[in-house]
Amino acid sequence: MMANYNQMEELIAEIRTVMDDAQAQLDDARRVNPGSPGDFLEAQQHLEEVHLELEKIIQSANPEQRDQLLRVEQQIHQLQNRMILGI
Structure with missing residues (x-):
């Protein structure tokens, strides 16, 4: 089953929101008085x-969708690594 365009766009929007929150938590953790663990x-x-x-x-994505989704996945991995390393 191929992912439809709306499903893919909704998922990417949700991922961006989660990534923004995670980046904010990482930025907060770097401060002198970090936020809540x-x-x-x-x-x-x-x-x-x-x-x-x-x-x-x-x-379930077609090749064009898969390319876009794999780029988003790479961004997730990079953010996860930064969070683990605290950088």
Whole structure:
């Protein structure tokens, strides 16, 4: 089953929101008085959840969609790595 355009766009929008939140938590954690460790962990968990969702839709995407989704997946991996390393 091929992912339809609306499903793909909705997922990408959701992923961007989660990534923005995760980046905000990472920025907050870098401050002298970091925010809540629980919020940071929750952001990491949300990022992993949308990553798993993305992996599912990549399987049903057409080649053009897959290319776009794989770029989003790469961005997720980069953000996850930055969060793990705290950079």
